[in-house]
Amino acid sequence: MNGPSLRRLKLYAAGRLKLKRYLAHCGDGRAQPRLPARALVWAMLAGQFLRQTAFHAVEAIARSARLRKTGIERRFSDDTLDYFSERADPAPTRQALIDVLHRAKRNKTFQDSPSIGLAVDGTTVGRCSEQRCRWCRPYRNEKKQIVGYRHQLAMVSVVGSGITLPFDVEPYGPKDSEYAAGQRLLRRVVPTLGARFADYVVVDAGFATNTFLHVCDELGLPVVARLKDNLPELSTAVEKRFSTQRPHRVFKDGNSRIEIWDAEDFDPWETLRWETVRVLRYRQQNPDGTVVQADWFTNFSKRKVVSLALYRMAKSRWEIENQGFNDCKSYQGLEHICHHHPNSLLLGWLLTLLALVISRLYRLRYLHRGTHKVISACQFVRLLWLNLGAPIPRESG
Numbered sequence: 001m002n003g004p005s006l007r008r009l010k011l012y013a014a015g016r017l018k019l020k021r022y023l024a025h026c027g028d029g030r031a032q033p034r035l036p037a038r039a040l041v042w043a044m045l046a047g048q049f050l051r052q053t054a055f056h057a058v059e060a061i062a063r064s065a066r067l068r069k070t071g072i073e074r075r076f077s078d079d080t081l082d083y084f085s086e087r088a089d090p091a092p093t094r095q096a097l098i099d100v101l102h103r104a105k106r107n108k109t110f111q112d113s114p115s116i117g118l119a120v121d122g123t124t125v126g127r128c129s130e131q132r133c134r135w136c137r138p139y140r141n142e143k144k145q146i147v148g149y150r151h152q153l154a155m156v157s158v159v160g161s162g163i164t165l166p167f168d169v170e171p172y173g174p175k176d177s178e179y180a181a182g183q184r185l186l187r188r189v190v191p192t193l194g195a196r197f198a199d200y201v202v203v204d205a206g207f208a209t210n211t212f213l214h215v216c217d218e219l220g221l222p223v224v225a226r227l228k229d230n231l232p233e234l235s236t237a238v239e240k241r242f243s244t245q246r247p248h249r250v251f252k253d254g255n256s257r258i259e260i261w262d263a264e265d266f267d268p269w270e271t272l273r274w275e276t277v278r279v280l281r282y283r284q285q286n287p288d289g290t291v292v293q294a295d296w297f298t299n300f301s302k303r304k305v306v307s308l309a310l311y312r313m314a315k316s317r318w319e320i321e322n323q324g325f326n327d328c329k330s331y332q333g334l335e336h337i338c339h340h341h342p343n344s345l346l347l348g349w350l351l352t353l354l355a356l357v358i359s360r361l362y363r364l365r366y367l368h369r370g371t372h373k374v375i376s377a378c379q380f381v382r383l384l385w386l387n388l389g390a391p392i393p394r395e396s397g
């Protein structure tokens with residue numbers, strides 16, 4: 001098998017993932033472009049694959065003597081990406097991500113998983129000292145004084161399917177909220193994905209309110225949500241019942257012992273339009289002696305989803321934290337502001353996700369086909385650099 005290279009990755013994206021049309025028509029908004037948009041969008045993706053995401057670093061790669069090997073068609077100068085990204089329409093990139101998920105499903109990428117989940121959550125990126133775009137949100141110290149600004153967004157990811165694929169973001173500005181952005185995000189992606197693409201939505205307690213739950217009902221998706229004190233009536237009823245009962249089930253998950261309590265006849269709170277609420281509590285005893293306990297609620301019946309499957313759905317929420325936010329921030333430069341312009345930021349965030357999705361499908365599914373071993377993300381990046389015949393920058397991990 002030939003090792004990974006940027007050129008092979010480009011062939012894979014254009015051919016197997018059928019992104020050829022997108023790469024040629026990625027939403028260029030420039031009036032009189034001198035350089036084709038396809039060269040610039042591939043350069044931004046290549047920067048992501050190489051973990052060199054700052055615009056000046058991408059421009060340096062495009063100026064290098066090894067241009068042919070990168071799959072970038074043309075050299076370009078400083079500020080080219082600023083100008084391009086300010087004007088590019090983000091819609092084709094959003095659609096390309098949805099198209100790749102459909103293609104992945106058709107290619108049986110998720111076939112070993114009993115269900116597919118969508119995790120929605122918010123995060124903070126791009127801190128700065130001055131308010132410079134409509135998404136800059138002030139943050140304050142304990143005395144309520146503004147000490148800086150930052151950008152916040154809601155993200156949605158495929159989870160619980162053996163491969164984590166974050167695929168859209170919805171930024172929100174000063175007079176908006178994570179909670180409202182999360183709803184807009186779901187309303188946008190679920191109809192485009194198709195109601196039958198995913199089996200459930202999984203969210204943290206911040207989203208566990210009736211408005212959000214009713215949006216999921218409307219979209220035809222069952223919800224698995226963390227239960228905390230923000231729903232005091234239900235929390236109290238759950239504690240009263242489960243704390244006096246022995247666990248309903250006990251099993252091993254790796255080296256941890258898991259105790260489960262699971263009941264589906266809790267009363268919905270007054271404004272929730274559900275007939276009944278099912279609550280699952282797990283208590284996880286780890287080999288190092290630590291104990292983690294968490295409550296989750298859902299509108300899945302026990303007949304439809306057994307306790308163990310529901311436990312796994314609840315746990316799948318961690319994927320958006322670990323393989324979503326953490327990977328995007330630690331390795332893909334999600335926190336870095338390449339160019340402080342709202343459209344440029346949005347395009348950059350979406351291309352981060354597109355690069356992550358392409359490289360994960362390539363590394364974990366395509367290269368791993370047959371008897372080939374899985375290579376780690378770090379090894380993969382190293383092989384891309386080696387193929388370019390260039391020294392590996394220290395910060396690329």
Ligand SMILES: [Zn+2]
Binds near residue numbers: 131133135151
């Ligand atoms: Zn800003």
